[in-house]
Amino acid sequence: MLDDRYGLAFKLYPYAKCADQDAGAPVRHPVVVLGGGPIGIATALDLGLQGIPVVVLDDHEGIGQGSRAICFAKRTLEICDRWGAAAPMLGKGVVWNLGKVFHEDRKVFEFNLLPEDGHKFPAFINLQQPYFERFLVERVREAQTQGAPIEIRGKNRVDAAEVRDDHVLLDVMTPEGPYRVAADWLIGADGAGSPLRKMMGLDFEGRVFTDNFLIADIRMSANFPTERWFWFEPSFKSSGASCLLHKQPDGIWRVDFQIGWDVDRAKELKEENIRARLDAMLGDGVEYEIVWSSIYTFQCRRMKRFRHGRVLFAGDAAHQVSPFGARGANSGIQDVDNLGWKLGLVVAGKAPESLLDTYCAERCHGADENILNSTRSTDFITPKSAISHLFRNAVLDLAERHAFARPLVNSGRLSVPCSYDAGPLNGADALTGGPARTRPGAPCPDAPVADGYLLERLGTNFTLLTIDADAPEAVEDGGITATRLALSTSESPAGALAERYLGDASSGVYLIRPDQHVAARWDVFEADAVRAALHHACAKE
């Protein structure tokens, strides 16, 4: 009745009976999260750290097996750092910067992802998804001991959802039978196949790609460098139309073969057949052990709206992209970052419900950007027609000899955070000469400040960042406070703060949202203007 659909890597939230199961009437909770994957757990963590009670329901008792998402971007680490969960991720993850692109047996070119200096986190780490999830759950456990009102209920499967005007009623199945529970707000973080989305009969539109990819995670001691290697039409036999080699922690390597559409999945997944591909790629005498393998297909699509009354969708449940560019889990974490503070303010009665419509507007914009980028990568990697294949190979051919063709080579445009340009919450851009990268809507770039970094000093509420400018210690509007962070360009090594936040200006005042996106900016503090921007950034009109 409640059979596992997959094996567990870590059993972290075993079933335990809760009081709700014996209650006469459904117990009502402010927030219920459907799904205990990375997006669901992160949502619970963000809300719990704000003191908002949250219950997570998952139909398993822990984290599923398989490396799945392996590339975690700088922005994801910065967000996790705000939750106090990034240190173990960085400690365990493999930092990489160099990528090499091959066509047949020739190296076309290599690229370096190394970001500019003065950021706390690297451009990317590779880390198996189960570790990423485990570190989030461990942070939840720690937060619980400090009083964060988070509850994770394993083996609690939601079988029906009845959406009312001001709450949602859920039928939940457990090993000890069913019970009902009510939620003022329901978060659908139940993954690409989202049962909730189907129960509610909601759309999920976009493109389906007709290609299969075979993943093999192998443990080997061979001395490959810590780089991302990508082959177009590799010369090694039976390797498929493209191939990716990428390092993970624990001496494990991710190998990805593009094997075409008409394949016999069961046959391809036989160890001897996977080994035949790997042997051809790695050469003779390389010893390895296959740790995990899987065949996947993918789609690029999203829901038309992420908010449906009291139900909000996040992560893969709301949008799916092809894996090229590491834009799946990384965009889901940005969803949580965007939703957490907004839902927190609405639940606390400090902002109108319409603030949640801006979650939909801003993150649909993010999803569209991710879908556009990953669709283009997919079209380049798997050309659909003879003419697109011809152009693709012409680009690769020219890129070997001419620099101009290299920006056209697309083996995945790696995830960078979305700027909410023209976003509904953006305020004044009144910093004359201010850099484009810190315009309203943009995520704050990190910068070295005194003994640490800017982002770790922004806190979890609104911040009034002043750089060589006077201002009061706090600005308040309707129960919401922006606390001042006063900095001087002289505190920042190599002029990084001035370059990233002032440009040609001599002073700057930034109103920064709890998710570290810029709300508005000016050259000097003016109380009415800042208060109006704070008002607007909380969707109060």
Added chain:
Amino acid sequence: MTLTLDPNLSDPDGVYCDLLAAHEGLSEAESHAFNARLILILGNHIGDREVLKQALDAAARPDR
């Protein structure tokens, strides 16, 4: 004038996408004809025969 072989496109992915979209639905012969017209239009825009000669050399593959 010298031929530019350094990156010069402000939005390479967008340009590439437009190029492929223009070919969508064309037969092989139609694609060839499209490319021929496109080259002639771009050549006229460049205008300089010397630059075009350098481009012809860059596009040729004497090594393979």
